[in-house]
Amino acid sequence: MTDRSPGDPGRDDHAGESDAGKTDAVPSAIGESLARAAQKSGLGKLADEDVSTGAALMGALGGVRGLAETILPGLVFLILFTFTQNVPLSIGCSVLVAVVFTVVRLIGRTPVTQAIAGLLGVGISAILALITGRGEDNFILGIWTNAAYAAALLVSILVRWPLIGLAAGYLMGDGLAWRSDRRKFRVMQALTFLWFLLFAARLVVQVPLYLAHTDAATSALALTKLLMGVPLYAPLVLITWFVVRGQFGAAPKPAQRPQG
Numbered sequence: 690m691t692d693r694s695p696g697d698p699g700r701d702d703h704a705g706e707s708d709a710g711k712t713d714a715v716p717s718a719i720g721e722s723l724a725r726a727a728q729k730s731g732l733g734k735l736a737d738e739d740v741s742t743g744a745a746l747m748g749a750l751g752g753v754r755g756l757a758e759t760i761l762p763g764l765v766f767l768i769l770f771t772f773t774q775n776v777p778l779s780i781g782c783s784v785l786v787a788v789v790f791t792v793v794r795l796i797g798r799t800p801v802t803q804a805i806a807g808l809l810g811v812g813i814s815a816i817l818a819l820i821t822g823r824g825e826d827n828f829i830l831g832i833w834t835n836a837a838y839a840a841a842l843l844v845s846i847l848v849r850w851p852l853i854g855l856a857a858g859y860l861m862g863d864g865l866a867w868r869s870d871r872r873k874f875r876v877m878q879a880l881t882f883l884w885f886l887l888f889a890a891r892l893v894v895q896v897p898l899y900l901a902h903t904d905a906a907t908s909a910l911a912l913t914k915l916l917m918g919v920p921l922y923a924p925l926v927l928i929t930w931f932v933v934r935g936q937f938g939a940a941p942k943p944a945q946r947p948q949g
Contacts, residue, residue, distance in 0.1 A: 713865055720855035720865065746927055750919065758790045758804050759919060762811050766827065767911035774904045776824045780815045783827075787811040824907040825899050828914060832895055839888035842881055849874075851881035853929065861937035873936050880929055887925055891917050 750756055762783045770779040791804040810830065818827040845852040854877030858867050867873040894917065898910040 716850050716855055717865060719850075719852075720859040723852065723856035724859035726856075746923065750923060750926075754790075756919060758787070758807050760915065761790075762786045762807070763911060763915050763918075767908065767915065770824055770904075770911065771908045774824075776818060776822060776827075779824065780818050780827055784808075784811050784815050823902065824904070825902060825910060828895065828899060828910050831914060832892065832899060835888045835891045835895075839885055839892060842885040842888065846878055846881050846885065849878075851877045853877055853881040853884060853933075857933045857937065861933065863937055867937070876932060876936055880932055883925060883928070887921055890921075 747753070751758065765786050766779045766783040769775070769782055773779065787804075787808040791801060791808050794801045794804045814827045814830045817829055818824060820826075842852055845855075851874075854867055854874070855865075857877065857880075858864055867877060891913075894913050895910055898906045898913065
């Protein structure tokens with residue numbers, strides 16, 4: 690007997706099925722988009738049962754080069770600003786590192802999506818900081834990005850369409866069927882909440898440092914951004930994958946995944 694009750698995500702109500710279909714259209718589109726984004730970002734490698742966990746995780750993070758592209762610009766800013774408090778110098782060298790990575794990829798004719806995305810982020814942040822002359826403004830874009838992710842994840846939990854569930858459902862070939870299973874639904878809610886906590890924790894730590902408007906706080910902000918970046922993101926990706934794999938089983942090949 691299926692464990693359902695009135696008001697549950699998977700309740701069977703034949704009356705109004707067409708309305709339910711219309712209601713599911715938007716979540717379906719979001720789920721498909723999230724699954725495609727996961728594939729393009731490298732997270733889809735974790736869905737390949739033939740790839741070892743360590744290799745798949747490194748692939749999901751962009752490999753050694755991807756990690757360097759993510760970490761080094763911020764590390765360069767942290768070191769230079771801590772010792773010089775020179776905003777233009779620290780930001781200029783940080784941007785230069787991102788430019789070098791992008792050029793190397795272009796010359797090597799390797800995928801440039803991650804490098805260009807990183808360069809755009811570093812460039813926009815640099816422009817904001819140079820306009821204001823305040824080193825802490827180099828991090829304002831990241832703070833707003835974390836706030837947007839946290840808000841989206843929290844809203845998805847509250848409206849009972851957890852974003853991790855939508856992404857996992859389409860990535861694993863289950864579509865929206867997981868919402869009819871109370872256990873899977875609760876697990877997806879819990880995973881989405883864990884991701885919300887990640888972004889919320891960054892805000893709790895980084896916003897006060899940003900608002901302090903001191904050189905010491907700016908250095909601390911640069912350090913916390915590094916420490917709360919890949920070191921927290923990577924384990925959470927792995928935990929999420931283990932849980933998703935346990936709930937959905939092996940993922941189908943891309944051609945077998947639901948398209949709509």
